[in-house]
Amino acid sequence: MILHPGILSLLCGSLITFLVMLFASWLGVRILLRWDMESSSEEQLLLERKTWLISTLLNYALGFQVFSAVLFVFTAEDIHQLFVGAMCATGSLNANLVGWLVLLVKGILLFAAAFWVVLNRLDQRTEDCPLVRPKYLALVLVTPLVGLDLYLQWLYFSGLQPEVITSCCGSLFSAEGESVASELAGMPVKQSMLLFFLILGSYLIILVACIISKMAALRHLLFIASVLMFFVSIGAVISFISLYIYQMPSHHCPFDMLQANYNYIGYPLYVGLFSATLYGMLPGICQPLRKYESLQREIDSVEKQWLLFALVGVLIFLAISCGQMLFGSFKLLGY
Amino acid sequence: MLRQLKILEFTLSSLLRRKHKNLSLIAVYTFTIATLGSVLFLTHALKLEATGSLTTAPDLVIQRVAAGRHDLIPTKYAEVIKKLPGVESVTPRIWGYYYDSLIKANLTLVGTNSHQGKLDLLEGRLPNNPKECAIGIGVSKAFGPAIGDNLVLEDSKKSRIVFSITGIFRAESNLLTNDLVVLQEMALRDFFTMSPQLATDLVVQVHNQREVKTLAKKIKYHLPDTRPITREEILHTYDTLFNWRSGMMLAVAVAALIAFCILAWDKATGISAEEKQEIGILKAIGWETSDVLAVKFWEGLVISLTSFILGILAAWIHIFVFGAPALVPLLKGWSVLFPEFQLTPAVDFYQIFTLAFLTIVPYLACTVIPSWKTAVTDPEHVMRG
Amino acid sequence: MSSILIVEQLSRIYHRHQPDEIAALREISLQISAGEVVALTGPSGSGKTTLLSLLGCMSRPTSGNIQLRNRNVSKLPERFLAQIRRETFGFVFQQYHLLRDLSVLENVMLPLYPSNQPLGEMKKTAIKILEQFELAGMMKKKIKQLSGGEQQRIAISRALVTNPEIIIADEPTAHLDSELSQDLLQILAKLNQSGKTIIIATHDPGVYQSSLIQRRFNLRHGQLVEGQSS
Numbered sequence: 001m002i003l004h005p006g007i008l009s010l011l012c013g014s015l016i017t018f019l020v021m022l023f024a025s026w027l028g029v030r031i032l033l034r035w036d037m038e039s040s041s042e043e044q045l046l047l048e049r050k051t052w053l054i055s056t057l058l059n060y061a062l063g064f065q066v067f068s069a070v071l072f073v074f075t076a077e078d079i080h081q082l083f084v085g086a087m088c089a090t091g092s093l094n095a096n097l098v099g100w101l102v103l104l105v106k107g108i109l110l111f112a113a114a115f116w117v118v119l120n121r122l123d124q125r126t127e128d129c130p131l132v133r134p135k136y137l138a139l140v141l142v143t144p145l146v147g148l149d150l151y152l153q154w155l156y157f158s159g160l161q162p163e164v165i166t167s168c169c170g171s172l173f174s175a176e177g178e179s180v181a182s183e184l185a186g187m188p189v190k191q192s193m194l195l196f197f198l199i200l201g202s203y204l205i206i207l208v209a210c211i212i213s214k215m216a217a218l219r220h221l222l223f224i225a226s227v228l229m230f231f232v233s234i235g236a237v238i239s240f241i242s243l244y245i246y247q248m249p250s251h252h253c254p255f256d257m258l259q260a261n262y263n264y265i266g267y268p269l270y271v272g273l274f275s276a277t278l279y280g281m282l283p284g285i286c287q288p289l290r291k292y293e294s295l296q297r298e299i300d301s302v303e304k305q306w307l308l309f310a311l312v313g314v315l316i317f318l319a320i321s322c323g324q325m326l327f328g329s330f331k332l333l334g335y
Numbered sequence: 336m337l338r339q340l341k342i343l344e345f346t347l348s349s350l351l352r353r354k355h356k357n358l359s360l361i362a363v364y365t366f367t368i369a370t371l372g373s374v375l376f377l378t379h380a381l382k383l384e385a386t387g388s389l390t391t392a393p394d395l396v397i398q399r400v401a402a403g404r405h406d407l408i409p410t411k412y413a414e415v416i417k418k419l420p421g422v423e424s425v426t427p428r429i430w431g432y433y434y435d436s437l438i439k440a441n442l443t444l445v446g447t448n449s450h451q452g453k454l455d456l457l458e459g460r461l462p463n464n465p466k467e468c469a470i471g472i473g474v475s476k477a478f479g480p481a482i483g484d485n486l487v488l489e490d491s492k493k494s495r496i497v498f499s500i501t502g503i504f505r506a507e508s509n510l511l512t513n514d515l516v517v518l519q520e521m522a523l524r525d526f527f528t529m530s531p532q533l534a535t536d537l538v539v540q541v542h543n544q545r546e547v548k549t550l551a552k553k554i555k556y557h558l559p560d561t562r563p564i565t566r567e568e569i570l571h572t573y574d575t576l577f578n579w580r581s582g583m584m585l586a587v588a589v590a591a592l593i594a595f596c597i598l599a600w601d602k603a604t605g606i607s608a609e610e611k612q613e614i615g616i617l618k619a620i621g622w623e624t625s626d627v628l629a630v631k632f633w634e635g636l637v638i639s640l641t642s643f644i645l646g647i648l649a650a651w652i653h654i655f656v657f658g659a660p661a662l663v664p665l666l667k668g669w670s671v672l673f674p675e676f677q678l679t680p681a682v683d684f685y686q687i688f689t690l691a692f693l694t695i696v697p698y699l700a701c702t703v704i705p706s707w708k709t710a711v712t713d714p715e716h717v718m719r720g
Numbered sequence: 721m722s723s724i725l726i727v728e729q730l731s732r733i734y735h736r737h738q739p740d741e742i743a744a745l746r747e748i749s750l751q752i753s754a755g756e757v758v759a760l761t762g763p764s765g766s767g768k769t770t771l772l773s774l775l776g777c778m779s780r781p782t783s784g785n786i787q788l789r790n791r792n793v794s795k796l797p798e799r800f801l802a803q804i805r806r807e808t809f810g811f812v813f814q815q816y817h818l819l820r821d822l823s824v825l826e827n828v829m830l831p832l833y834p835s836n837q838p839l840g841e842m843k844k845t846a847i848k849i850l851e852q853f854e855l856a857g858m859m860k861k862k863i864k865q866l867s868g869g870e871q872q873r874i875a876i877s878r879a880l881v882t883n884p885e886i887i888i889a890d891e892p893t894a895h896l897d898s899e900l901s902q903d904l905l906q907i908l909a910k911l912n913q914s915g916k917t918i919i920i921a922t923h924d925p926g927v928y929q930s931s932l933i934q935r936r937f938n939l940r941h942g943q944l945v946e947g948q949s950s
Contacts, residue, residue, distance in 0.1 A: 337836060337838060338833070338834060338835075338836065341833050341839055341842075342833060344839065345833055348826070352821045352822075612817075613819055616817045616819065616830075617830065618802065619778060619805070619811060619813075619817070620805065620806065620811060620830060620831045620878070621802055621803070621805040621806020621807070621809075621831050621834060621882070622802065622806075622833065622834055623798075623799045623802040623803070623834060624798060624799060624802070625799065626833070626834050713779070714778045714779075714802075714805075715773045715778045715779040717778075717813065717817055718769050718772065718773045718776075718778060718813070718890060719769060
């Protein structure tokens, strides 16, 4: 265990969120058991007011997740000096296997919380609140994930031994390694570029088609394209986009770009990618909800906005990732 | 969006309306943040000082270990190491500690050939005969002498030896040179009665940084009674040390944070009848629960950010202008001649981000339930007077 | 005339299924037409305020229905009730319920915050209303510096700032002398001429016997009793 300010605040924050989520799910269970839209009893009124408490708690929890993910990467970056041989956040995450797991759980939580908040907003705009039960069921299901996040973080930080000599990102992402990450880096640049542009191109085409047409199948396609795009893009960032950003032929670290040395260029890049994925998935997720008349109206009124957000997101992502390729002095192809 | 901005405007004006009520909260909040911030800033600055001065440190230091303890190393070991491929130079160092009963402090005595640090931070010049010395600023303050004065040290045979001071280290950051006394090597050997065949340790410079670790292994192989220490190891030991220290102090300061949270909770739950009436009126004339929740959210954010900025400023002034008077006693420990701080102001985004996380999250968590309770005030009560 | 409010079998029971159960309203049915001025009368404790708050969408009935312009509002979630309150109703409370530390202008602007109007336009709308009541000169003053009559006119301005269809006034003359009461009735008459529906709860004969009132609902023990005048 390392006593480090960043670690302390991450653990404190996660503990608070977990407690808050436990409280919220306890309320959620009560709502699940007692909710009756038709009743005019005082109890129903109280439950209705409790839903506001839960949505506020969840909004805060989402906000927390965003900052906590950033702080986690920052902290991993900051503590790399404690490990001989670790050059950046990748080295710290490598120090024990749980590090990557924490990042994964944080990513999942980020999406889960964002979906919950959006759906909750939709539901609150309708008069009959058709999503009350699914919503609170989902809440009860997400809470263990928050607990897992806390537990894994504890495991990761308490298992850190500063003496452990870890590989730096140079060797993790170097082509000889055997972990998943290194395979991505080892993928031939030409092929991975081709795949990246193919998937991104089809995502864009489907997105534009969705903006123009109201066809349901297109929304499902966009959902699939978004998920594919997310993973392919993460792969692409490690495989070649990072090389262009760092202008170095072997530095594959996906976190260094969040640092001041690279003008924090990683933030708009990842924010763009996340919002393109999130808003690209939403219309597909909401497709089955259209069976409720009241929700359908609400979905129709916000869907265009989502698609536009997705478009802006993907354009930002593309501009930043490809800007360096087109205009930077660094050339990768041809080597 | 527009609605949120308008509600923010309303929040600001109603906060100003009730400034007295919130003033005590902000004061305590600011104090808490200043405490935590001081700890973070100080340890961060110290870490930078220490690691910064270590960048000029040698690649490898070779110590001899006898009976599990650091012992003087034979200078002939240098010949062995010099022959290893990749070694640029090997220099024996002579240094040691000297306890002065007059000022009740430890001084570090270093021989001229041995000091590898930057010597351009010197006022005056280095000693060039056995009767001269150069001293750190801390020593100069403790004894009061200046260039041209004499420094009197007592050797192990209790005979007093007089050195005339030819230079003073005036480092901007003076963590390492503070308690330093530099003598000519031979003078120091005489003073410590150290045989010319021995040295305190050996400093090895290496051509290629990547070979440091391999060389360290080789040296250990050829000279099994030595302990090679790489610069990286020293760096990360410092890092661990400072993280540990700041973590410990933070853990103590968390008590302050908890006390503050209790206050915040108390303030948030104990809203006045007048305020409750006000919320009821707003709801009666058509404000939604979410609007009132937004007011409360903005209120929390404005209070947090105000306190945060004030707290950070206070911490910054405390550490970098006044030299951390409240924290120095906690940190001293390793040397009595602790440098008088004139720390180079160094605050990075990560420190501030951590601090924000550590203080704002608990505050928001404390106030969310009370503000919800306020927000669901029944508008019907207003009708009943 | 079309009915703007239709009330069917409306009951409001407090502390239901508990020993201290109170039925504040029992199975009330009534209709109010658009553009009408009606009075709710009855002694205190007769259920006037409860009925007024139900009509004004401040609370939900225990049973029965309220139709506002053909929309059943009796089971709506609270946030829709709030929306209806600010878009359809203007309230003038017995105690005025102005925020004492705010200026006149700020008070009148309050109902507009949850709308989509920019701040500048909100200000213009509020000033326009204040000018109608010749209050524009004192808009920078704080409420606590004003007299009761002035406060009442500000409360009315606030009720009108969203241009509501229905004005609800609870004992509007309770704190006024007879001269000011007459002024108030004139103001209400003017509003009625401009097409507003007005519902007044009062036990002041000077109000419910005035020519302004077109119909009167008399409440006793939570039930309507005859004595309705047309």
